[in-house]
Amino acid sequence: MNVPDLSIVIPVYNEAGIVRAACEELCGKLDGLGWDYELIFAENGSRDETVRILEALSRERPRIRYLHEPAPNYGRALKHGILEARGRTVICDEIDLCDVSFYQRALPLLAGGADLVVGSKAMKGANDARPLVRRAATRIVTLLLRAATGFRGTDTHGVKAFVRDRIAPIAEVCKVERDLFASELVIRAQRMGRDVREIPIALREKRPPSIQLFRRVPRVLRGLVQLGWAIRFDR
Numbered sequence: 001m002n003v004p005d006l007s008i009v010i011p012v013y014n015e016a017g018i019v020r021a022a023c024e025e026l027c028g029k030l031d032g033l034g035w036d037y038e039l040i041f042a043e044n045g046s047r048d049e050t051v052r053i054l055e056a057l058s059r060e061r062p063r064i065r066y067l068h069e070p071a072p073n074y075g076r077a078l079k080h081g082i083l084e085a086r087g088r089t090v091i092c093d094e095i096d097l098c099d100v101s102f103y104q105r106a107l108p109l110l111a112g113g114a115d116l117v118v119g120s121k122a123m124k125g126a127n128d129a130r131p132l133v134r135r136a137a138t139r140i141v142t143l144l145l146r147a148a149t150g151f152r153g154t155d156t157h158g159v160k161a162f163v164r165d166r167i168a169p170i171a172e173v174c175k176v177e178r179d180l181f182a183s184e185l186v187i188r189a190q191r192m193g194r195d196v197r198e199i200p201i202a203l204r205e206k207r208p209p210s211i212q213l214f215r216r217v218p219r220v221l222r223g224l225v226q227l228g229w230a231i232r233f234d235r
Helices: 019-033 050-060 074-084 100-111 132-149 164-173 178-191 213-232
Strands: 006-012 037-044 064-069 089-092 116-120 160-163 196-200
Touching: 006 019, 006 074, 019 037, 019 050, 019 100, 037 050, 037 074, 050 064, 064 074, 074 089, 074 164, 074 178, 089 100, 089 164, 100 116, 100 160, 100 196, 116 178, 132 178, 132 213, 160 164, 160 178, 164 178, 178 196, 178 213
Parallel strands: 006 037, 006 089, 037 064, 116 196
Antiparallel strands: 089 160, 116 160
């Protein structure tokens, strides 16, 4: 089995409206760069035509695979994708971003010795074009993560790139799913002495979020309590 240089993992949930166009645009850019890659869509609980479209894309393009989780669970889907990735380097992206410019800036940092590179929406130099309430939510969650876990940084959720052999074993032991799996991955990597770096990104989403922000608040707060306990006590 061919081992690609790069695996790109993208969780998807009810994305029938954009998944084909986003996939074709991303593959076109990567093929134009001449990169050796696989693209893994980690589908979870979709109730629209997403699965059917992914089945067709995987037949049409040999570099594409898709995974299925029966229930909507972003964190579980992302973890599944990371653990199934074959590439020496893994990038976790979002279907409404597909930020190849981040890939091009992050990969040299990994080659230079970094273990994990996080694309930050909140650090100096970032350009976050989301609505004010969502930008504020990112900063509030970061403050809560610092208080609950000792996190050192400006962002945990969103695009990231890492050396698989250094970070995938950490993903395997992460305990929190749904919204805060990505946060646990970054925080555990920091606490285990991995070289974690941040770079600023420009964020312009291709469509409104698929899950309403305020519906997520109680779940995120429960997840923060669970994550704080897991990081500090449940090792």
